Amino acid sequence: MPQYSVLGQRLPRVDGPVKATGKANYADDLVLPGMLYAKLKRSPHAHAKILSIDTSEAERLPGVRGIVVGADFGKFRYGLRPDTRDEYPMALDKARFVGEEVAAVAAIDEDIAQEAVELIKVEYEVLPAVTDPEAALREGAPQIHADKPGNISIHMHTEFGDVDAAFKDADYVREDRFYSQSVLHGFMEPNSLVASWEPPNRITVWASKQSPYFLYRNLANCFDVPLSNVRVVQPYIGGGYGGKNGSYALDFAAVMLSKKTGRPVKLTLTQEEVLTAQRRRHPMIVWLKTGVKKDGTLLACECRIIADGGAGTAIGPTTIANAFYFMNLPYVVPNVRFDGKRVYTNRPVSVAQRGNGIQQIRYAADVQIDMIAEDLGIDPVEIRRRNSAYTGYTTPNGMKVTSCGLQESIDEALKAVDWEKEFRSWPEKAEEPTGRIAKGVGIACNSFCSGVRLRGHNCCSAVIKVHEDGTVSLMTGSTDSGQGSETVLAMIVAEVLGTRIEDVVVPQTDSTVTPVDPGSFGSRVSSTAGNAVRIAAEDARRQLVAVAAELLEAKPEDIELRDRKVFVKGAPDKSMRFRDLARLTVAHGAGTTVIGSGSWGQEIDPVDFEKGIGNLAGSYTFGTQAAWVEVDTETGKVNVTRMVVAHDCGFALNPLAVEGQHEGSIGGGVGHTIYEHCVEDDGQTLSSNFTSYAMPTVGDMPEMISYSIETLDPVGAFGAKESGEGTQVSTIPAIVNAIHNAIGVWMTDLPITPEKVLKALDEQKAKDRVLSEVR
Amino acid sequence: MKRIIELNVNGVVHEVVVEPQRTLLEVLRETLGYTGTKKACDSGDCGACTVIIDGRAVLSCLTLAVEAQGKNIETIEGMATGDRLHPIQQAFLDKGAIQCGYCTPGLVLSAKALLDENPKPSREEVKKAIGGNLCRCTGYVKILDAIEAAGEQAN
Ligand code: FES
Ligand code: FES
Numbered sequence: 001m002p003q004y005s006v007l008g009q010r011l012p013r014v015d016g017p018v019k020a021t022g023k024a025n026y027a028d029d030l031v032l033p034g035m036l037y038a039k040l041k042r043s044p045h046a047h048a049k050i051l052s053i054d055t056s057e058a059e060r061l062p063g064v065r066g067i068v069v070g071a072d073f074g075k076f077r078y079g080l081r082p083d084t085r086d087e088y089p090m091a092l093d094k095a096r097f098v099g100e101e102v103a104a105v106a107a108i109d110e111d112i113a114q115e116a117v118e119l120i121k122v123e124y125e126v127l128p129a130v131t132d133p134e135a136a137l138r139e140g141a142p143q144i145h146a147d148k149p150g151n152i153s154i155h156m157h158t159e160f161g162d163v164d165a166a167f168k169d170a171d172y173v174r175e176d177r178f179y180s181q182s183v184l185h186g187f188m189e190p191n192s193l194v195a196s197w198e199p200p201n202r203i204t205v206w207a208s209k210q211s212p213y214f215l216y217r218n219l220a221n222c223f224d225v226p227l228s229n230v231r232v233v234q235p236y237i238g239g240g241y242g243g244k245n246g247s248y249a250l251d252f253a254a255v256m257l258s259k260k261t262g263r264p265v266k267l268t269l270t271q272e273e274v275l276t277a278q279r280r281r282h283p284m285i286v287w288l289k290t291g292v293k294k295d296g297t298l299l300a301c302e303c304r305i306i307a308d309g310g311a312g313t314a315i316g317p318t319t320i321a322n323a324f325y326f327m328n329l330p331y332v333v334p335n336v337r338f339d340g341k342r343v344y345t346n347r348p349v350s351v352a353q354r355g356n357g358i359q360q361i362r363y364a365a366d367v368q369i370d371m372i373a374e375d376l377g378i379d380p381v382e383i384r385r386r387n388s389a390y391t392g393y394t395t396p397n398g399m400k401v402t403s404c405g406l407q408e409s410i411d412e413a414l415k416a417v418d419w420e421k422e423f424r425s426w427p428e429k430a431e432e433p434t435g436r437i438a439k440g441v442g443i444a445c446n447s448f449c450s451g452v453r454l455r456g457h458n459c460c461s462a463v464i465k466v467h468e469d470g471t472v473s474l475m476t477g478s479t480d481s482g483q484g485s486e487t488v489l490a491m492i493v494a495e496v497l498g499t500r501i502e503d504v505v506v507p508q509t510d511s512t513v514t515p516v517d518p519g520s521f522g523s524r525v526s527s528t529a530g531n532a533v534r535i536a537a538e539d540a541r542r543q544l545v546a547v548a549a550e551l552l553e554a555k556p557e558d559i560e561l562r563d564r565k566v567f568v569k570g571a572p573d574k575s576m577r578f579r580d581l582a583r584l585t586v587a588h589g590a591g592t593t594v595i596g597s598g599s600w601g602q603e604i605d606p607v608d609f610e611k612g613i614g615n616l617a618g619s620y621t622f623g624t625q626a627a628w629v630e631v632d633t634e635t636g637k638v639n640v641t642r643m644v645v646a647h648d649c650g651f652a653l654n655p656l657a658v659e660g661q662h663e664g665s666i667g668g669g670v671g672h673t674i675y676e677h678c679v680e681d682d683g684q685t686l687s688s689n690f691t692s693y694a695m696p697t698v699g700d701m702p703e704m705i706s707y708s709i710e711t712l713d714p715v716g717a718f719g720a721k722e723s724g725e726g727t728q729v730s731t732i733p734a735i736v737n738a739i740h741n742a743i744g745v746w747m748t749d750l751p752i753t754p755e756k757v758l759k760a761l762d763e764q765k766a767k768d769r770v771l772s773e774v775r
Numbered sequence: 776m777k778r779i780i781e782l783n784v785n786g787v788v789h790e791v792v793v794e795p796q797r798t799l800l801e802v803l804r805e806t807l808g809y810t811g812t813k814k815a816c817d818s819g820d821c822g823a824c825t826v827i828i829d830g831r832a833v834l835s836c837l838t839l840a841v842e843a844q845g846k847n848i849e850t851i852e853g854m855a856t857g858d859r860l861h862p863i864q865q866a867f868l869d870k871g872a873i874q875c876g877y878c879t880p881g882l883v884l885s886a887k888a889l890l891d892e893n894p895k896p897s898r899e900e901v902k903k904a905i906g907g908n909l910c911r912c913t914g915y916v917k918i919l920d921a922i923e924a925a926g927e928q929a930n
Contacts, residue, residue, distance in 0.1 A: 010871075012868045012869055012871065013868070013871075013873060013874075015876070016867070016868040016873050017860065017864075017868065019873050019876030019879050020851075020855075020860060020864040020865075020867050020868055020873060020876075020879060020883065021811065021851060021852070021854070021855050021860065021864065022809075022810070022811015022812070022850070022851035022852050022880045023811065023852075024876055025810070026813075026877065028814065029804075029810035185911075186911045187875070187877075187911055188813070188815040188821065188823055188875070188877040188878050188909060188910070188911055189813070189815065189875070189877045190815070236875075236876060237875060238813075238815075238875050238876070238877030239874075239875040239877060239911050239912055240875075241911070270817065271815060271816040271817065271818070271821075272818075481875060482874035482875025482876065482877075482912045483874065484874065656871040657871070659871065659917070660871050660874055660912070660913060660917060662914075663913055663914030663915075663916050663917065664874065664911070664912045664913055664914050665914075666914050667910075667911065667912075667913070667914035667915070668911070689816060689818055689820050690816050690818075690820035690821050690909060691820050695909060695911060697906055697907075697908075697909065697915075698902045698905050698906060698908070698915040698918070698919065699902055699906055701914055701915050701916070703916070704914065704916050
């Protein structure tokens with residue numbers, strides 16, 4: 001392992017003190033002089049033509065300063081690609097889901113704004129709605145977008161190898177249906193922004209966005225102002241997990257209200273609005289057919305998915321593409337066929353959520369591999385080892401594995417759980433009485449993209465400014481929504497410049513100042529922005545070293561920067577303080593202000609949304625998880641008691657942050673598997689608070705241990721790969737496999753509620769009875 | 776009807792004009808500028824708005840400002856001494872218990888109410904004390920570690 005002075009240390013986060021003391025400002029904490037407060041009027045119907053909107057009474061309410069409706073935005077539509085621009089800033093001709101934004105009011109306080117919202121009269125012609133994706137695909141189903149026949153938002157069909165021949169050659173073929181339900185991001189900070197329009201054409205927004213540059217572009221297009229006049233400033237972000245990437249009605253509405261009223265406008269959603277009408281994860285039906293040889297070697301996979309996209313496409317193409325790409329890893333599958341449909345329904349829009357599309361498919365695949373192992377009497381570890389991807393492997397569609405620690409992660413996880421002793425397969429113990437509390441253990445493996453290559457703007461950039469006292473500013477457009485990237489990027493600067501992390505300041509992203517950045521998604525920041533920051537720091541270092549060489553009369557290659565000091569190799573008497581060097585760079589000779597800059601992007605093919613050909617990401621992570629569960633066979637309640645993660649993150653830039661990412665992923669995964677579900681009735685979300693939408697509390701979480709496998713990836717910054725999402729992918733199958741190990745049933749329909757467990761146990765008993773009668 | 780009341784926040788007495796239906800959370804954040812107290816659900820389901828009143832952890836979104844008159848209100852802003860973090864804050868930092876930070880003030884105050892009463896709680900007691908605080912980022916493990924460490928340090 002390389003020796004670093006800053007990287008690799010368990011350093012506390014740089015924004016920790018402001019967050020711990022309550023001084024960190026989030027969007028809703030901001031107040032501007034003359035600021036108005038806005039509220040949204042939402043559709044009560046899942047699908048309805050808007051016949052008229054009467055705002056006259058609302059306008060007359062004292063304290064109301066402005067009202068906007070969809071028509072204020074003309075025919076502007078936005079979306080990820082030109083052909084997927086299917087969302088209006090606010091509903092225009094019709095409402096397509098319950099809660100869609102129809103109008104917005106700005107007033108001198110929130111209560112008045114809310115009262116005015118209630119005074120707005122909207123006349124609707126209610127249309128038949130469709131809230132089930134399979135129903136939406138049927139002939140004669142209500143059409144949600146006139147220009148998208150059959151309610152197809154995205155359709156991807158692709159094939160590599162000879163799938164049919166491989167199934168013929170297979171000794172064993174198994175086909176199963178899996179369902180992953182509708183779940184929410186669950187961030188604690190509701191979406192919020194303060195918007196200020198300055199005439200004639202300047203926009204400033206302080207918005208809770210994990211990827212502020214999406215909004216920057218959308219606002220420029222929507223309001224027809226130059227990009228240089230769009231200032232998106234990033235306050236602290238109270239969690240995102242994919243749910244604060246895009247631009248939403250509240251953003252457009254707040255800016256338009258500010259433009260209309262000439263005053264700054266704050267629009268903060270209530271948590272109820274977030275839970276019922278904001279973005280959510282794609283629910284997905286997955287049919288997976290897999291053929292293997294007798295020894296468990298995978299020969300072919302065929303997968304069909306129907307993803308419920310809700311009423312808009314948003315980043316949906318990436319979700320479907322991800323699902324296909326990750327049929328191909330972490331296991332070697334020589335022949336694959338995929339048919340993925342993303343279907344419009346009259347539901348809130350589905351987007352990325354930690355694991356975007358990968359979770360749903362890997363849940364299916366990593367449970368099914370356990371099913372196959374059991375059917376063939378193969379050890380579940382053995383079957384995974386036999387099919388594991390490896391360093392240097394290229395998948396049939398062209399994904400290149402530059403480093404792979406999957407086998408090592410299996411070793412590490414098994415060691416940690418004492419697997420040999422702990423695990424006995426269900427068939428071995430099926431005859432034994434379990435008692436009321438049945439215990440089981442299961443494993444699952446994962447793979448994830450580390451730095452996806454996008455279409456369009458892809459690279460990350462960084463600018464480093466060295467102040468004359470030796471402190472340093474790092475300007476980056478990569479945002480930290482809690483994952484700790486600000487700290488990790490500051491560590492990279494400190495490492496390269498030989499200073500300390502406390503000398504590095506990372507100001508807020510501000511689109512007029514910080515470099516354009518694609519955003520914090522696809523597990524890009526550490527690997528991709530990390531490389532840009534490294535290059536920028538090296539650029540600054542070169543400039544500093546040139547001056548140091550002159551001052552110390554040494555060769556530049558002999559200059560070393562370490563712990564705030566400058567040394568000359570082989571000349572211990574020659575040295576100076578880093579801060580003196582920084583001061584002298586501006587004062588020496590003509591002087592130079594040290595500004596380092598750098599850009600970096602993956603030099604690979606852009607993501608192929610049609611056929612899935614090529615390399616999706618710069619590199620890929622691999623991991624193994626083991627879960628222990630206890631199932632109460634009387635109540636059906638599942639309790640996850642312990643979870644071990646071994647994850648190949650390439651290099652743990654900051655192990656404390658890496659662990660935090662795993663633990664958060666497990667939290668999200670446990671919720672997804674057992675507790676969370678948007679309860680809906682005809683498109684109306686009934687689970688409208690944190691009691692009915694039950695995310696795990698401290699009492700629901702297992703004890704967790706995580707291990708990092710360090711494979712020093714050749715692509716990622718300092719060998720690092722992602723650690724923010726892969727673990728959420730394998731949390732689900734690890735738990736499902738453990739439940740099977742405890743009670744002998746396969747839970748293929750999430751979430752695994754007590755009712756479903758009891759029903760499965762009843763069916764199992766009935767089956768056993770029939771079998772024993774036959775015998 | 777608006778009324779003038781006195782609120783004692785972190786030892787400082789503030790006179791504020793409030794309507795009787797205003798929650799303590801609203802008055803702390805909007806009238807007095809104590810924005811460290813976070814509003815996440817505004818309905819008693821998440822603990823982000825936790826403050827301490829007369830030694831007890833209380834949800835400020837479910838408390839009317841008028842009810843807090845004459846009582847000692849502690850918010851996150853009152854915990855550090857100058858630049859020196861309170862041991863609980865320091866433990867949250869050192870143990871990696873903070874990510875996005877939105878739940879942090881509420882959790883730190885729930886922890887303080889517990890440790891003031893019971894400086895050496897068992898892990899189960901800690902879990903019980905923060906059972907009403909939601910955190911989506913951390914999976915809670917490091918939060919538990921931090922509170923235990925802060926408790927041990929106080930001893
Ligand atoms: S904001 Fe008070 S409990 Fe959630
Ligand atoms: S740190 Fe983000 S919710 Fe707890």
